[in-house]
Amino acid sequence: MTGRPRTGVPLWVLKLTMSVTGIVWAGFALVHLIGNLKVYGGAQGFDSYAHWLRVVGYPPVPHEGVLWSLRVLLVVALVAHVAAALALAVRARRARGGVRARHTTGRSRAAGAMLPTGLLLLVFLGLHVLDLTLGVAPAASPQFTGAGSAGSPYANLVASFTRPVTATFYVLAMLALAAHLWHGTVLAANDLGVTGARARRVMVWIAGLLAVAVVLGNAGIPLAVQMGVLS
Structure with missing residues (x-):
């Protein structure tokens, strides 16, 4: 052993990467949530919104x-x-040294939950794309109407969430996303230099509101389908 320090990507680069990319996905989660809420306006409004996403900016x-x-x-x-x-x-x-700490605080437990919730979200993301974007069985419902402009996103969503297992997994994934967003937003603010007590309290509130919005907005959709509110 020479005692030379390990080389590699600097720690601050890794943390900055985590923060910036996390903010990108948090922004997407918020925009995606707003789009998902259009499902309560019915098939025509939701399908029109999905179509608009494909033609926005066209023809330039x-x-x-x-x-x-x-x-x-x-x-x-x-x-x-x-x-x-x-x-x-x-x-x-x-x-x-490969040894897990015996004593944990609430903050360390929240940090420890980031990896398992992140892995669950990766699985969910893959299945979600196969289900509602590509229509690949068995992730997608047998009633999948077609990908892109050939089908009805509203009908695909309702058909998918009529399956109790899919609806339950979606709700669990949204709970994991809420936890991941809440703690990740707070960590990102800290890593980006938001260290003042008042600013940190504001970020905690923002993170909490985003997490609650994700749960109430997104997780409510499969529950609405299961209860027959959306059909």
């Missing part, structure tokens, strides 16, 4: 150009976020 922008640009941005942010998270987890484990 190619058909689905904005949509694909956002998809690429989200995929890049996701890959960077996961890579930084794994790198930080490995460094934290090495710093502890």
